[in-house]
Amino acid sequence: MSSTRAPADIDDPIGYFIEDLTYHGKTSRTRESYERVLRQFEVFLDDASAPETATHRDCMAFIHSLRGDVADSTVATYAAYLHRFYGYMTEVGAFDGNPMTLVVEEMDETIDTDPARRDISIPAMRTFVSDITHPLHRALVVTLLKTGMRVGECCNLDLRDIAIDDDELNEAYDIGDRAVLSDRPNSAYVTPNATVGEELNGEIRSASNKRKRSTVIPVDDELARVLKAWLAIRPDCSSSANPLFVGTTERWGSRLDPQAVRHIVERYAREAGWYRTGGGAAENVTPHYFRHFFTTHLRDRTGDRGVVKYLRGDVADDVIDTYTHDWGNQVRETYEANIYSLLE
Structure with a gap:
């Protein structure tokens, strides 16, 4: 494997990185996207520096040079590619550190957009959802599409984390009994405290939530409807944590x-022609793609990057505090006015 070579043997760090992307199974389209960006960065450095000796100021200058010439999402993607390149080369011992870390932390742009990613319209996604008739499967997909949660965060939801203003549901289930949801009906709470192998709400978790701060996400009428349909058939669960999503075939009644x-x-996704064996992230639709879909479409509809960042759970403390304090007005109103419809 190329990653076993001594760092001193790497004459072309970019070529080394692209070669390892091949070994990791990345598609040719993905590799070409990375190489195009990284070679452009190499040309930008010219004789003043080289990728292995570039500083965070060199990286900032490159990112700044892009602004005004390309869309903000493209600037964010270039930053993401550089960040991944430096992170990988640091991990294999070829570079001493990642100069992009500080740059990414200071950037306003969301670094989730990938120009090579499959582009699915809202009507196409609506058709996709309509073909899912199993209540559990539909509830999972709509939850991911409507909230932008990571798959682990979705799996870690307990009944107490979902507040829905529905008398039948509230009589049948102990839902939404977190204090933070007491004055926020029709909401989902995502905790930052779930960690693989550690106990939360009386249950050892198999997935981590990657948020540094808690997030309250609105639950619109469509999501409430599919969750109610799912809870109507949800198997009894032996866990005292009362997970929202549990198995209906293998591991019956256990947290997914x-x-x-x-x-x-x-x-x-396979049935829709959106997934094939050997396809990469740019081609295949996965739970993470749904987070990308949420980010792209809601940001385009709202024009409010701050609200979308808050909902995704990836904003700085000062920004998240602003939206936490004004949750009822800015977050919910913006979300409800702009969230796309998925049910036909």
Whole structure:
């Protein structure tokens, strides 16, 4: 494997990185996208520096040079590619550090957009959802599409994390009994405290939530409807944590793990022609693609990057505090006015 070569043997760090992307199974389209960006960065450095000796100021200058010439999402993608390149080369011992870390932390742009990613319209996604009739599967897919949660965060939801203003549901289930949801009906709470192998709400978790701060996400009428349909058939669960999503075939009544959700999504994506064996992230629709879909379409509809960042759970403390304090007005109103419809 190329990653076993001594760092001193790497004459072309970019070529080394692209070669390792091949070994990691990345598609040719993905590799070409990375190489195009990294070679452009190399040309920008010219004789003043080289990728292995570039500083964070060199990286900032490159990112700044892009602004005004390309869309903000493209600037964000270039930053993401550089960040991944430096992170990988640091990990294999070829570079001493990642100069992009500080740059990415200071950037306003969301670094989730990938120009090579499959582009699915809202009407096409609506048709995709309409073909999912199993209540559990539909609830999982709509939850991911409507909230932008990571798959692990979705799996970690307990009944107490979902507040829905529905008398039948509230009589049948102990839902939404977190204090933070007491004055926020029709909401989902995502905790930052779930960690693989550690206990939360009386249950050892098999997935981690990657948020540094808690997030309250609105639940619109469509999501409430599919969750109610799912809860009507949800098997009894032995866990005192009362997970929202549990198995209906294997591991009956046990909390679903991310791998199970990925298999469910893959099944429907294959049927839609949106997934093939050997396809990369740019081609295949996965639970993570749904987070990308949420980010792209909601940001385009709202024009409010701050609200979308808050909902995704990837904003700085000062920004998240602003939206936490004004949750009822800015977050919910913006979300409800702009969230796309998925049910026909």
